[in-house]
Amino acid sequence: MKIAIVCYPTFGGSGVVATELGLALAEEGHEIHFITYKQPVRLELLSKNIHFHEVSVPVYPLFHYQPYELALSSKLVDMVKLHKIEVLHVHYAIPHAYAGYMAKKMLEEENIHIPMVTTLHGTDITLVGNHPFYKPAVTFSINNSDVVTSVSKSLKEDTLHLFDIKKEIHVVPNFIDIPKKINTFTECQRDLMAKPEERIVTHVSNLRPVKRIKDVIEIFDNIQKKIPAKLIIVGEGPEREASEQLCTEKGIEEKVLFVGNSNEVDKILCFTDLFILPSEKESFGLAALEAMACGVPVISSNAGGLPEVNIDGVSGFLSNVGNVTEMAENALKILETDETLAKFKKQAIEAAMVYDTKRIVPIYEKLYQEAILQI
Ligand code: GMT
Known part of the structure; x- marks a missing residue:
């Protein structure tokens, strides 16, 4: 499969999991495209199946806040078209699921249909996402993802408790080699x-x-x-x-x-x-x-x-x-x-x-395959 992975490229756990997932999937022969604002910290080596596309946000003085979501969704549209990407996997709901949804909608205008898998990591639900300023957008992005996963049973329960969720949430725990x-x-x-x-x-x-x-x-x-x-x-x-x-x-x-x-x-x-x-x-x-x-x-x-x-x-x-x-x-x-x-x-x-990676990564592969068939 050709898979785009969107994550925070920093030392945080969500970025680490997303990077390790991409590396493990590439080893299985999948074509992986990391789309983020910086090369992820654990992605030291780019190889045949690993690609990195940087999202640049030009600074314009009119904007007090530079519109990263806009740049990310535009980059997603371009990369999906250019590399014929089949699945979009966004890690951390804010703002990745929101930008991913916009990209999906823009692609639909051109008759390109791509499923979006959203993985909830924790603070996007329990700390930041739960804030009244973000809650409607986070709820919308989760409910409009094609597949939603959470990294633990506890996070799934928290998500169902804190948000009005209509989608099934699959628990796919984090993993390690x-x-x-x-x-x-x-x-x-x-x-x-x-x-x-x-x-x-x-x-x-x-x-x-x-x-x-x-x-x-x-x-x-x-x-x-x-x-x-x-x-x-x-x-x-x-x-x-x-x-x-x-x-x-x-x-x-x-x-x-x-x-x-x-x-x-x-x-x-x-x-x-x-x-x-x-x-x-x-x-x-x-x-x-x-x-x-x-x-x-x-x-x-x-x-x-x-x-x-x-x-x-x-x-x-x-x-x-x-x-x-x-x-x-x-x-x-x-x-x-x-x-x-x-x-x-x-x-x-x-x-x-x-x-262990060998037990968990196949669960994601199966979810991707099902999502592609359903779209
Ligand atoms: O722990 C943090 O503050 C970083 C945060 C992140 O978004 O990277 O970690 C969250 O995601 C990790 C990967 O899924 C989990 O292992 C951490 O438990 C989770 N942190 C919290 O829930 C506070």
Whole structure:
């Protein structure tokens, strides 16, 4: 099939999933066209089946807000016609589903019919899309998609609860190439980061309030009071400065390393002993799955779709949002001895297997085929 993928090309989970999906589909022989404003961060290598088309929005001083949706829908029309694209897969409802719908309508004027698959990722529903300013447009775009998917059961329930949805929502969970992750273990350079007796705890996110970085630091503070440990915080975002300040106030700044955005998350996960994700909301928690796939147990909140990914007592532990005391106690249960840590590491990989690329990508392929036949 010839498939166009529209996504945010940034470090966010939705862009990562969209990119990994495109790469996996290209490996299966499909022709993939990424259409977005920048080359996606995880799309390092363009190959025979992978194409990237940049959406440019010329800056015009009259516009206080430059019309990205307009440029995107025009680019979609041009690319669908030029490359005879058969399916349009938009990731993140805002504004991609809206722009995709406009592109479909413009193409229909020329008697070209193409199905649109919309994947809901989380914040497009639970945080941004739910805002009264966007809600009618988001509801319309979802109801006018040919196929709608959500990345977890929890997100499907939230969507049905928050919006007046007339379409069926298929749950297609996020995924990860487990064999590829396991192979990276050979390159571990743990001694660069910590002393042999220190446990390494990691958090990866966009450091937004919803991720509760303060809780990450509180949990780590409790851990390091009991055992030698280091904390690595990967990512950039508005909470970074206040978090660094909190570490200084607690006198643990020497034990906490802020590394910013990184393309080497796998390398960091390779020597990580424990991953912390205490989010307020999390539709799926791709970062937790990435950790588990690298054999890293997870201490997380039980928000949203996290219980579907992190299995309590198996791949790690779940607690109510904000219960940092319990999260630290559970962390220590895992880190206590080399035996408990080894047991949880093994169980984390096993739990991640459910979400291997090989199991999930065929579900998308089937949905595309059905959508093409129905249009
Ligand atoms: O977590 C974020 O703030 C980024 C956001 C995104 O749109 O990229 O992540 C959402 O989509 C990911 C991929 O499906 C999910 O794994 C994250 O759980 C979800 N984030 C939230 O629901 C807060």
